[in-house]
Amino acid sequence: MNIKCSICGKEDSLFRANHRDLGAIKLCAGCWSKEHSKEKLLPLEDKGSCCR
Numbered sequence: 001m002n003i004k005c006s007i008c009g010k011e012d013s014l015f016r017a018n019h020r021d022l023g024a025i026k027l028c029a030g031c032w033s034k035e036h037s038k039e040k041l042l043p044l045e046d047k048g049s050c051c052r
Contacts, residue, residue, distance in 0.1 A: 007031040018042040
């Protein structure tokens with residue numbers, strides 16, 4: 001099973017993220033950067049950060 005970016009569908013190195021609108025998702029670096037700049041990412045509950 002290939003895991004893809006929840007926003008663009010790329011199969012790439014993915015980051016775990018807690019998205020304000022989509023919940024817990026996986027994002028590629030490009031989408032993570034875009035969503036982070038829009039302030040759509042929230043801290044992950046288990047690590048206290050928004051990535052990996």
